[in-house]
Amino acid sequence: MSDRHEEEAALATLLEQERDIQFAAFTHADAWTVGTHLVELASERLHPVAIAIMLGDQRVFHAGLPGASADNDDWLERKFRVVRRFGHSSLAVGTDFRSRGANFDVDSRLNVSDYAAHGGAFPIRVNGMQVGVVGVSGLPQREDHALVIEALIAHRDREV
Structure with missing residues (x-):
């Protein structure tokens, strides 16, 4: 497969x-609840990550674990901008560009110092409407994404 x-x-x-x-x-x-669960998961696994959750334009949760830095906070902001602009997870946006043989950094025509289509930021949707974003930065992009998904699924399943 190509x-x-x-x-x-x-x-x-x-x-x-x-x-x-x-x-x-x-x-x-x-x-x-989601943010503290992410902190627990990352701490147990000794992941050096920054974690943030936005509702609308308000940052309602933030944590920086040992080994994370202000650079991770910058990555979160850049990933969050991608989610807000495109309405999809930052990993999905980057993957979409690659699936079309394109490169987000070049072909999106967006400033790479403001936008990063790398995994780790995921839209929070309520009945189909995007109300926020949750993100992790500090691991390889697919691992950042997977950690967010793990926490969101656990929270969703508690809701049921």
Whole structure:
């Protein structure tokens, strides 16, 4: 299978995650629950990450674990801008560009110091509407994404 076909298959999986991981409501208390769960997971695994959750334009949760730096905070901001602009996870956006044989950094025509289509930021949706973003930075991009997904699925499944 070619790289583009692999990226197309990965994109389908990422978009399915976005359809599946939605909430009936997502409050400040939910952000605290998800954020602290991410801190627990990352701490147990000794991951040097920064974690942030935004509701609208307000940062409602932030944590920097040992080994993370201000650079990770910058990466989070750049990933969050991608999610806000494109309405999809930062990994899905980068994967979409690759699946079309394109390079986000060049072909998006966006300033790379402001936008990063690397995994780790995921939209928070309530009944289909994007109300926020949750993100992790500090690991390889697919691992950042996977950690966010793990925490969001655990929270969604508690909701049911």
